[in-house]
Amino acid sequence: MRDRRAARLALVFSSVGHSYAHMFMLLFPTVVLALERDWQQPYGVLMMLMLPGSILFGAAALPAGWLGDKWSAPKMMVIYFIGTGAAAVLTGLSQGMIGLAVGMGLMGLFASIYHPVGIAWLVRDSENRGKALGISGFFGAAGVASAPLIAGFFTDQMGWRSAFIVPGLVCMATGLALALFVARGWIHDRVAEVAAAAEASRQEMVRGAMVLVVTVIASGLIYQAASNNLPKLFDQRFGYLLGEGVVGVGMLASGIFVISSLAQLVGGWLADRFSLKAVYVGCWALQLPLLLLAANLHSLFLWPTLLMIFSAASASLPAENSLFARYSPPQWRGTAFGLKFVLALGVSAAAVPLASYIHLWTGEFFWLFVALGGFAAIASAATFFLPRPDDEGGVSLPVAAAGADD
DSSP states (O other): OHHHHHHHHHHHHHHHHHHHHHHHHTSHHHHHHHHHHHSOOOHHHHHGGGHHHHHHHHHTHHHHHHHHHHSOHHHHHHHHHHHHHHHHHHHHTOOHHHHHHHHHHHHHHHHTTIIIIIHHHHHHHOSSHHHHHHHHHHHHHHHHHHHHHHHHHHHHHHOTTHHHHHHHHHHHHHHHHHHHHHHTTSSOOOSSOTTOOOOOOHHHHHHHHHHHHHHHHHHHHHHHHHHHHHHHHHHHHHGGGTOSSSHHHHHHHHHHHHHHHHHHHHHHHHHHHSOHHHHHHHHHHHHHHHHHHHHHOOSTTHHHHHHHHHHHHHHHHHHHHHHHHHTSOGGGHHHHHHHHHIIIIIGGGGHHHHHHHHHHHHSSSHHHHHHHHHHHHHHHHHHTTSOOGGGOTTSSOOGGGGGSOO
């Protein structure tokens, strides 16, 4: 009973933490639309203020994962919640561009704890891995979806500073609640995984890891470039239909994130029942033609096209995380996920200057989406080199286990 309660609480706090991690990292792309007018600075210049936080969000994931393995995942999550919230409050109180960059840099540093620690914590405590990762992924996507709405609402109603301060205080309160549960012993570190999978051979691990390095970098580049610039893309291509303020743009962006988040639940269901390779290959194959189509659309048809891109990417994540768990030793699971997110969120932080420079040079996003299509083509080809489905024994749980309680 104690372990079951701990597992359920791990799912709750891991899912909420996933939502916060993406929400805080995506507040600025909507806030920047107001700063662009108020500070009279070019969009590309202001977006570069995100670069320190984007780099740290990924680069610090590796030491965070190592600490989660060696010390305590729940206690690292307490630091994550309180530190990220405090950094957001500091960002809202900052003065000038340097202060804003420092504040967002600290947000990225503390937020980097979530992915290697929170997901590895969830993997250890989950009976139905695909289902649990799908639920957590849904909350992560919900955080992405809420960011433009939260930022747009608070910016229009109370000023841009409140868009950081109010969510920051809520995040700190969540960390204090988790600290209380840990202190009472309701949440604890689990030594062994609830649903341990058969370990892959060394050859499979090397082969699978090489493929996943390519796909994870590509997915990170596509995600960061597309999600960070979605509000500006809508504002530029059909902003005249949305009126004044940033709420309209925020609602369109949030709509994509909300609906596409449901794809993670579908992806988790698929990951528990079908070959992980087949699910992963299929999701990547959809993205290339859609990205090239988005490059050329300047009408409202752009919205459903982007919705399909984000849905395909979201559906792939439970399979991707299950594959990553498959091709990493259990005792180094947090460190392995840390390495994953160094690639997905650190190396791919190059998407921030890439998008900024393309927009500064061309004033548009056509060549950005062409480049993202190229990344998708490389990743899609790489997925075919994953080990065959027959070699995936123990990657996901049997179908019969999928209906069991978490």
